[in-house]
Amino acid sequence: MKRRTFVRTTLAAAAAVSLPRRQSLASGFQEAPQAPPDIDAITGAGGQITLRGKDIADLAARLRGRVLLAGDDWYEQARQILNPSFDKHPGLIVQPTGVADIRMAVDFAREHDNLLLAVKCGGHSASGQSTCDGGMMIDLSLFRDVRVDPIARRAWVTGGSLLGQVDHESMAYELVTPMGTVSHTGAGGLVTGGGFGRVARRFGLSVDNLVAVDVVTSDGELRRASKDENPDLFWGVRGGGGNFGVVTNFEFELHPMQRQVVAGRILFPISRARDVLRMYADYAPAARDELSMGFNVFLPPGGEEGMVGLGVCWSGPESEAERVLEPIRKLGTPQLDAIRAMDYVALQRSGDYDDPRARGSYLKSGFVAEMPEALIASIVEGLEGDPRRLTAVFMQQSGGSIGRVPNDATAFAHRDAMGNLLAAVDWKHGDDPSEHIGWLKQFWARLEPYTQGFYTNDLEVDATAGSINANYRGNYDRLVQIKNKYDPGNLFRLNANVRPTVRA
Template sequence: METISIANLRGSQSAIPITELDTLSSRLRGTLIRAEDISFDEARRLWNGMFDKRPAVILRCTGVADVIDAVRFARERNLLVAIRGGAHNVAGLASYDGGFVIDLSQMRAVHVDPNSRTVRVEAGAQLGDIDRETQAFGLVVPTGVVSETGIAGLTLNGGVGWLRRKWGMTCDNLVSVELVTAEGQWIKASKTEHSDLFWALRGGGGNFGVVTNFEFELQPLGPEVMFCFVMYPDHKDILQKFSQFAQNEPEEVGMLSFTGTVPADESFPEVWWYKPFFVVAACYAGSAEDGERVLQPLREWGTPIIDFSDRMPYTEVQKFLDADYPKGRHYYWKSVYLKEFTDETIDTLLTLNRQAPSHHSTIDIWTMGGAMNRVSSDESPLSPRETPFMIGIEANWDEAKENDHNIAWVRDCVEGLAPFAAPGIYLNFPGFMEDADQLVKTAYGNNFQRLVKVKQQYDPDNFFRLNQNINPQAV
């Protein structure tokens, strides 16, 4: 009997009869893809070019029934399962060599109810899919800042974007979640149904089941907003002005500022190519007219290298950074929360930026606070909520031979920022999940044990483990 070898939960391989896979395939509306299929190489590709994984089977679902069948098939055979949504996970957790991948990337439907100001989003949707539909009604979900990001991973681990200070993180705007459990059962979680699970899913990671649908509350914004994007030389006085503004900015201002190296691109003056910069970027969560007035001071801190600021459709703001994150580039990201932003912090950031091996890399400064701080631990497991700044250290490069240098730079940055760091990390910037058990404990702090109890209830055998995993046996 012909079989196919698939990784199992015991850390070995199981020989699965091809006839069993054929029977499963015959029930699906979606597609079961194996290595010999012409679509396999494209189907297995992940966004992060660091990973070239070859799963044994990719089950590309088109609906909840497919997901249920896939989970039950794998569970009955004790197979190791990876869940793929938008596949933008920096740690490459959406696939596994020799594994069984449940792929939701074709489940991208978005349904807006403008009367209730809610939207239902399938788990394979990207941010651009959501923006396209919601902006038809002048409404938004506060999401991330790159339109090709998958909504599932972003939400389940938090979700920070331009609108975070006005309306909170993406997970803070969840109304309900539909998912398939480790037993292959469909359930809905909300404040009134499976409320403990709903709490856990609002930032506690994707290890409690296969989420198939999210329901979000919508907020009024757009279609036109004011967007500020000013690139300055990386002078210390510019960062000092940034720090002063950040301490007093209104909640409508969502800043994402970053250091980097000016690209050799005709969009920028050639005299500045490959020289260090500091970008002040911000979107105003209100009328474009008000935003133009409030953001104007950010454009007057000195003589800019370039100023791309303008009124523009919110959908264009969401795509503004897309070109910096192409599929197939190599990525290694980590995060550090800062308890303060001092002159010593500024000196450290400027020094670390100039040491980056790749001119694609950046050190990002996210101003926190506002609505994010008003969410209690009873509403979301994410902590800390009180820190004023989060640093995202992004190594982005193209050649595999440069892997070691770029990874080392990120780790050096984390070490260099340690004297200024506050507790916690952001698990959408997880590196490669080195020392994974300690990472999740650090991310969730005092909420970790409560998450363990939820895991024990909904997935006591740790069937879903290829993720930012919370082990049900953790102490």
């Protein structure tokens, strides 16, 4: 039987499973689909195993969602993540439609020698953590749903949902919870790692707005975690990334906020970079919580002149906007001023990619406590363009409500930063990336001395266990205990991995 037929049969079986049993029997789909061939697979520990076709067919028959193997219709699309530099081929992909499917997939992975397991939500991981070669990918793209209760001011967000869905549904009631700045980013990855965004200084990180989560842990159990139930797991999920299981549901607190904010970009020629960064260094830490501002110094591909820009969002009263933006206006006449009253949901979509997989990319990041003159000089003097790539240095602002939470209140351990400094290059997919990556590493060596640790959501491909552990700072020991309890076999290892210290 051809694989394609296998999938179709699987779908028919899945459809039948959702019907009442008699109808299902009458449809004659009660048996597992015919088995595909055995496939070679990789365990989390790197061992080679063979997955029996019969076991895969059994799994497929029990799911409502799909199992995809190489050659199947949807496999190519499902295996891809945002950054095309990661061109990996999972041995099998499970696309669950609900919690029951996720539990079955996790059981399957654990029972097959702890298969290498990747969990994909929005696929934005900069280091390709949501895909793998030879293991299992749980692709949550069929598991997207956001429900809002405007009276209780709560949102329930399934683990595969994208940020844009959360903003769209919440803002329909003029309610908001902090999400990131690109609407096709996944809630699954962004929220479990922290969650910076345009209203985070005002309302805290995404994790600070969580009331509860539901998590499928490595034993296949569904656990609710909140401050009252499994509080250790709740603490760990808020900054510990995907280390403890698949989050199937996030419950968020929502805050009243008007739809219209004063926001947008203002751009100056790169010759003004020092002035703009100096203003930023002084003003950003002192700014009111309702103001979010990031800078971006960039050299476009094609050899065009570089620019320095500020991206702002003022979510306070519109009448106060000009006063709050005064330090920016004092910079003088810009090359472009696109700051205006605009719809928050439109703003949240304004940075979306038109052609998401056209360009490979590589980034480095680190938290900064301040921006001394020497750091500004290192950025401005060290930045070198290349017509073949986009080169950029930018800042995700922290402070405000984010910084008023103690470092050990959640697993997210970098509350004291002024912001997250990032340097990135991107190039046309297909071009040789080595020169661009090499250049960025050299450039970052100039900036790194001013940084401390990194945002786990910007984890690098070549991060060492030592640097990952140290990055959790004083929270690391507690994270190990939680890992030992909920994932002693390290099934969930494709993340900023906390290694268990017990034998499974």
